[in-house]
Amino acid sequence: MDEAHRLTEFHYSWLMDIYNALIQKKISMTVISVGQEELLTRRTLFLEQKKSQIIGRFMTHEHHFFGIRTVEDMQLILSGYDSPEISSYPEGSGLSFSQYFFPEGYLKKERLEKEARMLFSLFGEMRKEHGVSAALEIPMEYFSFTVENALKKNGAHGDQHFWINKAQWREAIEMSGYVESEIYMALV
Numbered sequence: 336m337d338e339a340h341r342l343t344e345f346h347y348s349w350l351m352d353i354y355n356a357l358i359q360k361k362i363s364m365t366v367i368s369v370g371q372e373e374l375l376t377r378r379t380l381f382l383e384q385k386k387s388q389i390i391g392r393f394m395t396h397e398h399h400f401f402g403i404r405t406v407e408d409m410q411l412i413l414s415g416y417d418s419p420e421i422s423s424y425p426e427g428s429g430l431s432f433s434q435y436f437f438p439e440g441y442l443k444k445e446r447l448e449k450e451a452r453m454l455f456s457l458f459g460e461m462r463k464e465h466g467v468s469a470a471l472e473i474p475m476e477y478f479s480f481t482v483e484n485a486l487k488k489n490g491a492h493g494d495q496h497f498w499i500n501k502a503q504w505r506e507a508i509e510m511s512g513y514v515e516s517e518i519y520m521a522l523v
Contacts, residue, residue, distance in 0.1 A: 340370030347389045354392055366393045403473040410451035416482060417446045436490030440498035454504055461508055467517045480511035
């Protein structure tokens with residue numbers, strides 16, 4: 336369940352009804368709830384209210400997901416765009432994203448994975464330029480928007496560049512909304 340932090344006790348009552356109906360039919364239900372920090376607050380409230388039926392069925396474990404924190408994280412993610420075995424584009428084509436959008440660059444051994452160090456530094460530089468000093472953690476949403484912007488704008492169906500340069504990566508980061516988000520989060 337995405338946006339699980341928005342669920343109320345009433346919603347969990349519905350889920351318990353569904354859970355119980357499935358158990359009667361010998362079907363096991365697994366719920367993975369994804370949400371913001373408020374989800375932990377809701378869990379704490381249920382614990383304080385001794386709502387063990389909710390905790391036991393839907394909130395037994397917690398795991399904190401992090402964005403990109405290291406060059407190695409970024410490199411691993413970018414390697415997925417280079418490998419048709421991991422993700423092909425268009426789906427089923429047998430082509431990687433980088434091969435599809437930059438066929439000449441791909442033939443000459445250019446890979447998005449090789450951009451990780453420069454791109455990671457660029458995210459850091461842009462944060463500093465705007466006075467953001469919190470620990471660097473790039474949410475996947477903004478990172479994937481950045482890559483998507485860079486591929487579409489500069490690739491085979493955009494400006495048709497051979498490969499993506501630093502200025503084009505900077506523009507892709509700006510277009511993602513990442514910097515504005517970081518400024519806003521710093522203010523909050």
